[in-house]
Amino acid sequence: MSLPEVQLKAGILGATGTVGQRFISLLSKHPYFTIHVVGASLRSAGQEYAKATRWKMTTPIPAEVGNMLVQECKPELFRECDVIFSGLDSDVAGEIETSFLKADLVVFSNAKNHRRDPVVPLIVPTVNPSHFDLIPHQRSLHSLHKGFIVTNANCSTTGLVVVLKPLQDAFGPIEAVIVQTMQAISGAGYPGVASLDIYDNVVPFISGEEEKMEYETLKILGDVNETATGFNILSFTKVSASCNRVPVIDGHTECVSIKFKNQPPPSVEQIIHALDSYVSESQQIGCHSAPEKAIIISRDQDRPQPRLDRDNGDGYSVTVGRVRKCNVFDVKFTLLVHNTILGAAGSGILNAEIALAKGLLKVGS
Ligand SMILES: NC(=O)C1=CN([C@@H]2O[C@H](COP(=O)(O)OP(=O)(O)OC[C@H]3O[C@@H](n4cnc5c(N)ncnc54)[C@H](OP(=O)(O)O)[C@@H]3O)[C@@H](O)[C@H]2O)C=CC1
Numbered sequence: 001m002s003l004p005e006v007q008l009k010a011g012i013l014g015a016t017g018t019v020g021q022r023f024i025s026l027l028s029k030h031p032y033f034t035i036h037v038v039g040a041s042l043r044s045a046g047q048e049y050a051k052a053t054r055w056k057m058t059t060p061i062p063a064e065v066g067n068m069l070v071q072e073c074k075p076e077l078f079r080e081c082d083v084i085f086s087g088l089d090s091d092v093a094g095e096i097e098t099s100f101l102k103a104d105l106v107v108f109s110n111a112k113n114h115r116r117d118p119v120v121p122l123i124v125p126t127v128n129p130s131h132f133d134l135i136p137h138q139r140s141l142h143s144l145h146k147g148f149i150v151t152n153a154n155c156s157t158t159g160l161v162v163v164l165k166p167l168q169d170a171f172g173p174i175e176a177v178i179v180q181t182m183q184a185i186s187g188a189g190y191p192g193v194a195s196l197d198i199y200d201n202v203v204p205f206i207s208g209e210e211e212k213m214e215y216e217t218l219k220i221l222g223d224v225n226e227t228a229t230g231f232n233i234l235s236f237t238k239v240s241a242s243c244n245r246v247p248v249i250d251g252h253t254e255c256v257s258i259k260f261k262n263q264p265p266p267s268v269e270q271i272i273h274a275l276d277s278y279v280s281e282s283q284q285i286g287c288h289s290a291p292e293k294a295i296i297i298s299r300d301q302d303r304p305q306p307r308l309d310r311d312n313g314d315g316y317s318v319t320v321g322r323v324r325k326c327n328v329f330d331v332k333f334t335l336l337v338h339n340t341i342l343g344a345a346g347s348g349i350l351n352a353e354i355a356l357a358k359g360l361l362k363v364g365s
């Protein structure tokens with residue numbers, strides 16, 4: 001993809017939070033999105049960013065952002081932005097993001113609020129960029145000239161669909177998926193889970209998470225209908241998720257078992273080959289943040305591990321290991337996804353790069 005001639009102005013909603021901080025650290029070294037406005041709640045608005053946030057990234061706050069004044073999340077304060085990235089708390093994301101859409105702004109959201117909307121694409125950038133095809137319909141429905149809203153997926157769902165997509169493409173419909181997650185504490189935002197709850201412990205419940213994985217997987221792996229006015233949500237595939245919080249800072253690990261419709265199923269080596277050779281549309285386009293490999297196969301018997309593998313592909317790759325035959329279903333494996341990069345902010349940024357490549361961002365208009 002050739003670089004655009006102009007810099008695009010980016011606004012960040014929820015800039016002080018866990019996902020917002022990740023947006024800032026990724027965008028600060030981005031070649032064509034420049035951070036223009038940062039927004040958060042009334043608690044933070046009016047303060048310098050460095051004072052308002054409790055910075056938890058391992059790199060310093062970028063100098064150009066540290067002394068920016070945090071704004072309220074009002075569309076009129078972001079009207080110069082070509083693109084808005086939202087890391088808003090879901091208690092407020094629905095209403096605020098809708099007000100930005102109505103103001104004809106382009107919103108890439110991390111929050112759950114709009115993911116089930118029948119005209120909002122739910123896009124994991126290394127899986128289903130074709131769902132951008134619905135944007136002209138969304139624009140006409142809301143009488144928008146340049147604005148639209150796209151969401152990225154729940155972080156655990158993101159890792160899962162990156163691996164299911166090439167298997168579905170290569171071997172046909174997947175009949176059943178059973179997944180157990182071990183999710184990092186950064187997934188709960190800041191301050192998140194109390195240390196007395198998570199230290200020396202595992203918590204076998206994350207509110208709403210299992211339902212999100214079971215629904216979002218089917219929307220993402222489905223396709224856009226013939227008239228590009230809606231989504232064909234998979235009805236054949238059944239997903240059952242069990243979600244657990246574990247004392248890991250970043251990186252969600254998932255143990256997955258799957259059963260194919262077509263029998264006999266592919267061999268373990270055929271599955272490894274399909275995963276290893278998978279190239280997503282975002283890579284084909286040559287997007288700046290697209291990983292060299294969407295899926296990295298580990299053949300070590302004790303990998304993937306969050307501390308060792310979460311930064312693979314700069315956090316944009318999903319690492320898969322322990323691919324083996326399953327005695328109940330057909331095959332089982334373990335995957336690892338970086339929950340705040342590909343599982344959150346990174347997906348928003350890569351989705352914006354894809355939108356730009358597809359001509360959907362009307363820069364400076
Ligand atoms: N953490 C993760 O791995 C993932 C998170 N997500 C989703 O991304 C979103 C952000 O999550 P996360 O960063 O973890 O959450 P945090 O709690 O860390 O951050 C929430 C952000 O929302 C802002 N905010 C809260 N209330 C308001 C308000 N009334 N008006 C304006 N801004 C407000 C906060 O500002 P202030 O500091 O001023 O309070 C803060 O910037 C959530 O919707 C979450 O579900 C999605 C995928 C993965």
Ligand SMILES: N[C@@H](CC(=O)OP(=O)(O)O)C(=O)O
Pocket residue numbers: 090110111112153154155183184186187188206209212339
């Ligand atoms: N619930 C996820 C993070 C998250 O906020 O997900 P969602 O964007 O689907 O609400 C976790 O706890 O790890």
